[in-house]
Structures are given as C-alpha cells and as structure tokens.
Amino acid sequence: xxxxxxLRALSSVLQTxxxxxxxxxxxxxxxxxxxxxxxxxxxxxGCRILRQRASPLWLVCREPAAIGAAICIAPGQRGVWDGRFxxxxxxxxxxxxxxxxxxxLGAARAGALAGDGRRIPAPVMPALPALWQGRKLVAVPPAxxxxxxxxxxxxxxxxxxxxxPLARASFAVV
Numbered sequence: 001x002x003x004x005x006x007l008r009a010l011s012s013v014l015q016t017x018x019x020x021x022x023x024x025x026x027x028x029x030x031x032x033x034x035x036x037x038x039x040x041x042x043x044x045x046g047c048r049i050l051r052q053r054a055s056p057l058w059l060v061c062r063e064p065a066a067i068g069a070a071i072c073i074a075p076g077q078r079g080v081w082d083g084r085f086x087x088x089x090x091x092x093x094x095x096x097x098x099x100x101x102x103x104x105l106g107a108a109r110a111g112a113l114a115g116d117g118r119r120i121p122a123p124v125m126p127a128l129p130a131l132w133q134g135r136k137l138v139a140v141p142p143a144x145x146x147x148x149x150x151x152x153x154x155x156x157x158x159x160x161x162x163x164x165p166l167a168r169a170s171f172a173v174v
C-alpha cells in the first residue's frame with residue numbers, strides 16, 4: 001500500500017489493540033513504519049508488534065506492561081477491563097457466591113496453557129483477561145477456558161469492545 005494508506009491502517013490497528021482514545025503521534029508512527037520495513041519488532045501505543053516466525057506476517061498484540069488495573073465483577077454485573085473488554089456474569093447473585101477479579105493472565109499462567117492446543121499465539125496469551133477468585137484461575141474467556149469451580153457455571157460475558165474499533169459502526173440497508 002502507499003505509505004499514507006499504510007500509516008493510517010497501522011494507526012487504526014494500534015489504536016484498536018491498545019485501547020487508546022487517540023492515535024499515536026505521527027513521528028512515532030513513522031518510526032514504527034520504517035522499523036517494520038527493516039524487519040524489526042517494536043512497541044508503540046500499548047502494543048507489541050512482532051514478526052511471526054518464518055512468515056511475512058506481523059502480530060500486533062497488547063503489551064502486558066501497559067495493561068490497566070484489575071476490576072472486581074460481582075454476579076449479574078458487568079465492567080470494562082483495560083478499556084477494551086466488556087466482561088460480566090449473567091444471572092443473579094446466589095447465596096455464598098463470590099465475586100471475580102479480572103486481571104491479565106500473566107506470563108507464568110500463559111506458559112502453562114501454551115501447549116494445550118489453543119490456537120492463540122503465545123505472545124498474545126499473557127495479556128488476555130482472566131477471571132480469578134483469590135489466587136485461583138477460574139476462566140480465560142477469549143481462550144475458551146472455564147474451570148469447574150463453584151459459580152463458574154454461570155455464563156461469562158466477554159466482548160472485545162475497544163473505544164476505537166477497527167471497523168467503524170455497521171449499517172443496514174432495508
């Protein structure tokens with residue numbers, strides 16, 4: 001693509017994955033564009049941009065160090081985690097049922113899940129939203145992982161809903 005088009009597309013991807021309300025500065029975007037042309041990885045706007053092994057493709061994923069604070073979700077409630085994921089639990093609170101904390105999966109847990117056949121690239125896994133009860137991992141909704149702990153049978157709602165989606169608002173023709 002022409003440089004102007006490529007820079008706009010790259011800016012949109014970074015804004016969507018990073019969850020920023022504004023695009024990255026043009027000078028930094030240009031630096032990234034030239035680094036990618038040279039085959040060098042980079043971090044910008046809360047994203048990691050990595051070359052896929054033996055492939056001309058690039059992977060853009062959330063930079064774990066840029067992830068927002070943990071949030072607490074009670075049964076029947078929803079919240080926005082890291083400015084990009086709407087996460088909630090369906091149903092009403094039942095007696096004795098505990099809330100979940102939503103925070104990133106983390107590198108240690110991601111490494112433990114890496115070999116179980118999931119088709120999510122390893123660099124993406126540590127930054128995924130994970131539901132925890134204390135120190136116990138209960139669910140990683142984007143990876144389709146839900147443990148059999150008490151309360152986990154409730155439907156978990158997890159939507160990727162960044163402030164600036166890559167595809168703008170949809171429309172219908174009647």
